[in-house]
Amino acid sequence: MPIRLDDRDARFEQDFQTLLGAKREVSEEVDRVVADIIAEVRTGGDAALIAYTSRFDGLDLTPQTLRVSETEIDAAVKACPPEQLAALETARARIEAYHLRQKPQDAWFTDEAGVASGWRWSAIEAVGLYVPGGTASYPSSVLMNAVPAKVAGVDRVVMVAPSPRGETNPLVLAAARLAGVDEVYRIGGAQAVAALAYGTAMIAPVSKIVGPGNAYVAAAKRRVFGQVGIDMIAGPSEVLVIADGSANPDWIAADLLAQAEHDVSAQSILMTDDAGLAGEVEKAVIVQLATLPRAEIAGKSWADYGAILLVADLEAAIPLVDRLAPEHLEIMTAEPERLAARIRNAGAIFIGGHTPEAIGDYVGGPNHVLPTARSARFSSGLGVLDFMKRTSLLQCGPEALRALAPAAVRLAEAEGLQAHGRSVTIRLNL
Ligand SMILES: NC(=O)c1ccc[n+]([C@@H]2O[C@H](COP(=O)([O-])OP(=O)(O)OC[C@H]3O[C@@H](n4cnc5c(N)ncnc54)[C@H](O)[C@@H]3O)[C@@H](O)[C@H]2O)c1
Ligand SMILES: N[C@H](CO)Cc1c[nH]c[nH+]1
Numbered sequence: 291m292p293i294r295l296d297d298r299d300a301r302f303e304q305d306f307q308t309l310l311g312a313k314r315e316v317s318e319e320v321d322r323v324v325a326d327i328i329a330e331v332r333t334g335g336d337a338a339l340i341a342y343t344s345r346f347d348g349l350d351l352t353p354q355t356l357r358v359s360e361t362e363i364d365a366a367v368k369a370c371p372p373e374q375l376a377a378l379e380t381a382r383a384r385i386e387a388y389h390l391r392q393k394p395q396d397a398w399f400t401d402e403a404g405v406a407s408g409w410r411w412s413a414i415e416a417v418g419l420y421v422p423g424g425t426a427s428y429p430s431s432v433l434m435n436a437v438p439a440k441v442a443g444v445d446r447v448v449m450v451a452p453s454p455r456g457e458t459n460p461l462v463l464a465a466a467r468l469a470g471v472d473e474v475y476r477i478g479g480a481q482a483v484a485a486l487a488y489g490t491a492m493i494a495p496v497s498k499i500v501g502p503g504n505a506y507v508a509a510a511k512r513r514v515f516g517q518v519g520i521d522m523i524a525g526p527s528e529v530l531v532i533a534d535g536s537a538n539p540d541w542i543a544a545d546l547l548a549q550a551e552h553d554v555s556a557q558s559i560l561m562t563d564d565a566g567l568a569g570e571v572e573k574a575v576i577v578q579l580a581t582l583p584r585a586e587i588a589g590k591s592w593a594d595y596g597a598i599l600l601v602a603d604l605e606a607a608i609p610l611v612d613r614l615a616p617e618h619l620e621i622m623t624a625e626p627e628r629l630a631a632r633i634r635n636a637g638a639i640f641i642g643g644h645t646p647e648a649i650g651d652y653v654g655g656p657n658h659v660l661p662t663a664r665s666a667r668f669s670s671g672l673g674v675l676d677f678m679k680r681t682s683l684l685q686c687g688p689e690a691l692r693a694l695a696p697a698a699v700r701l702a703e704a705e706g707l708q709a710h711g712r713s714v715t716i717r718l719n720l
């Protein structure tokens with residue numbers, strides 16, 4: 291059963307700490323397995339990649355079949371129902387329109403000392419996109435990863451997505467084609483992350499790896515950080531719904547289950563000041579759960595990690611939300627905009643009862659690759675800037691150098707770095 295907390299109980303703070311610490315992420319065992327996989331792929335290359343894909347995905351590949359061919363992608367596009375392709379294009383266009391607004395500006399300015407400075411943004415040359423594909427396949431995640439990469443101007447966009455037993459959702463391949471992905475490989479898990487980070491004979495390495503995945507993928511991304519950049523740790527999905535008595539309990543239950551169905555490690559939480567609503571939501575979850583094809587996954591997630599928090603008033607909810615830092619926050623109260631303006635830590639905020647998270651997952655426009663496991667305290671959702679980097683620019687003429695020299699030389703002396711000081715004075719015949 292989901293846990294119930296009440297901020298009027300003496301134990302509330304202790305119980306809330308337990309909720310915060312509920313480890314749904316990488317275990318030591320997963321990390322050890324991942325370390326071995328990465329080491330094996332680094333030394334064994336494609337042979338190791340192929341061996342792990344056979345073992346974990348039940349798919350026997352050769353070096354030549356690691357990559358999905360253009361012909362296969364053509365066939366996949368043809369196999370997709372037109373209405374699904376149309377929905378994909380609707381999503382792609384909206385995601386692109388939203389992310390185009392994130393493109394940063396370069397700058398170049400001269401200050402009163404005559405020093406010219408600024409910055410220039412440039413796209414990362416090669417990026418690997420991890421698209422999950424173990425318990426479900428995610429054409430939407432292809433778009434969420436690839437569209438901002440193309441908006442940023444990435445030269446080489448490489449996608450990996452596992453193909454359990456050789457089954458690939460054709461819409462995943464259609465999404466890759468629609469979004470302009472350059473290379474697609476039918477591999478997943480830690481071995482795919484290792485191949486992208488270190489390269490193999492068949493897969494050239496990339497400079498950054500982005501995209502969500504399970505605990506093995508999250509552990510692998512943590513481990514290759516430094517060899518490559520990574521976006522964030524986007525692990526098992528989470529949703530926190532804040533609601534008052536004005537909210538519809540059936541809508542809340544539907545939204546809690548929508549994220550619980552992702553993964554047995556997903557987490558769905560309701561926070562409310564209305565005990566009656568909490569009871570109605572709990573009943574509605576049970577009724578709706580019985581109708582879900584993924585009831586086993588959703589039911590285990592709700593039982594193991596679900597929570598219902600009663601708060602004396604919604605003012606008290608705000609610091610609790612910021613401590614939880616949920617991946618997704620839905621606000622279903624009488625004045626949702628007011629509460630939304632006061633929340634600091636959340637991957638994405640869905641404002642009002644007519645904004646279910648699923649709209650954001652697919653077609654709203656904002657990215658659905660979002661920070662989990664409380665990393666929204668310091669991480670943002672995936673966006674154009676994740677595929678770009680900023681180079682600082684600085685230029686002095688003789689007069690500007692003369693103006694700045696004294697302060698620079700004094701600091702060099704204070705740090706005992708004489709060569710630094712001389713590199714300035716030598717230019718001024720001082
Ligand atoms: N945050 C987001 O934006 C977002 C979006 C979509 C999905 N998700 C989450 O991504 C996750 C997807 O997980 P998934 O498992 O379906 O797909 P996945 O692609 O992340 O992982 C499947 C891979 O895990 C590897 N694997 C499986 N069992 C293993 C084992 N015992 N040892 C070593 N490797 C093993 C296999 O190589 C397999 O290909 C879910 O938790 C889902 O909630 C998050
Ligand atoms: N809610 C997921 C992020 O946690 C994204 C997603 C993809 N498809 C459906 N939902």
Ligand SMILES: [Zn+2]
Nearest residue numbers: 527548549651
């Ligand atoms: Zn979702």
